[in-house]
Amino acid sequence: MNPTSKQKMLGGLSYQAFLSEYWQQKPLLVRQAFDGSPIDISAEELAGIACDTESPSRIVLENGNEPWESLFGPFDDDTFANLPESHWTLLVNDLERYFPELRQIMNKFHFIPNWRLDDLMLSYATIEGSVGPHTDEYDVFLIQTSGERKWHIDSKEDFNKETLENCALSILKYFDSDNDWILKPGDMLYLPPNMPHYGIAQDNDCMTLSVGFRAPSQRELIYNWVDSTINSPTFDSRYRDKERILQTNPAEISQYDIEQLSKIILKGLDSEKNSLSVWLGKYLTETKGDYALEEEGEKKQTSNHYKRKNWLRLAFIEDNQTIHFFAEGEHFLLDHEAKEAIHYLCNNYTYKKLLLDKFYQHATFKMVFNTLLQGNGIA
Secondary structure (H helix, E strand, O other): OOHHHHHHHOOOOOHHHHHHHOOOOOOEEEOOOOOOOOOOOOHHHHHHHHHHOOOOEEEEEOOOOOOOEEEEOOOOHHHHHOOOOOOEEEEEOOHHHOOHHHHHHHHOOOOOOHHHEEEEEEEEEOOOOOOOOEOOOOOEEEEEEEOOEEEEEOOOOOOOOOEOOOOOOOOEOOOOOOEEEEEOOOOEEEEOOOOOEEEEEOOOOEEEEEEEEOOOOHHHHHHHHHHHHOOOHHHHOOOOOOOOOOOOOOOOOOHHHHHHHHHHHHHHHHHOHHHHHHHHHHHHOOOOOOOOOOOOOOOOOOOOEEEEOOOOOEEEEEOOOEEEEEEOOEEEEEEHHHHHHHHHHHOOOEEEHHHHHHHOOOHHHHHHHHHHHHOOOEO
């Protein structure tokens, strides 16, 4: 992306200015961040993905059996045939898996580390369709692609967090906006985490593309890390109390015992901390879901280049001696001589054979690339 397009997308701001002044702090509205709609996906195509794939999808009806009712895909044609004419929304996640051209949209947000980018979600809303006033626990860029949607924002930090009772969705019971904007195709709205917002389709059907970001919770990280390491021999140590002093009351759990048991826990966790960075690399590059893709044109290998699949997550960690390379949850160890090759692999989606021939002089890189070919992550 050249500097002009960068400044246009962020309303004239540099990447650093946006990160310093807006990211996770306050909303930013950019008129015509894109020249009209940046994508060409119809409502029929979106419904087809919701019917024919395992991509997460749902329909939210405002006038259903609950204040807001959710239906979860995959759907069939009868589901859509029986929907009302207004007041409902179809949301489909992981659109970049099925429309390779959407990678161009995600590439525009690489001023945020790749591991933070989650997926692209497209929502189609009929007249007055919405998913209710709510908050998200992650950053999001909302790009209007067709029609008009009015966004109501509550930027007050002390907003009422109470949600509706007897509702499967976390809809805010009380919502009081202090900013209202109507977005047209090409307009973009950035919202930081936990900011109440409420988007409503206006006089016609509309579509909004959401660029979502990963924000792992403390609970999620700890649970998954412990789950991955629990079978380590490190955790085989048992409690010992040699030369124990007689207790006056056997029902008491003494402070001494509590201290010793706590030491066992903390010592075990501390012994595994050196492997934490490698675990994070594997965890953050895991592919969501286990369903295969058949992307037209992506499986063709030419004599001049290879193509990386949109779903393949790549990342690396450098230390003084080695490069830890991660692909789809797998870990590869390479020497620093392969640094340029690994950077090339991570930061591109099309690989020129001429450059690969040069990088192939590194035996470890050749092994990694061939593994990705065999694993069908590159075609």
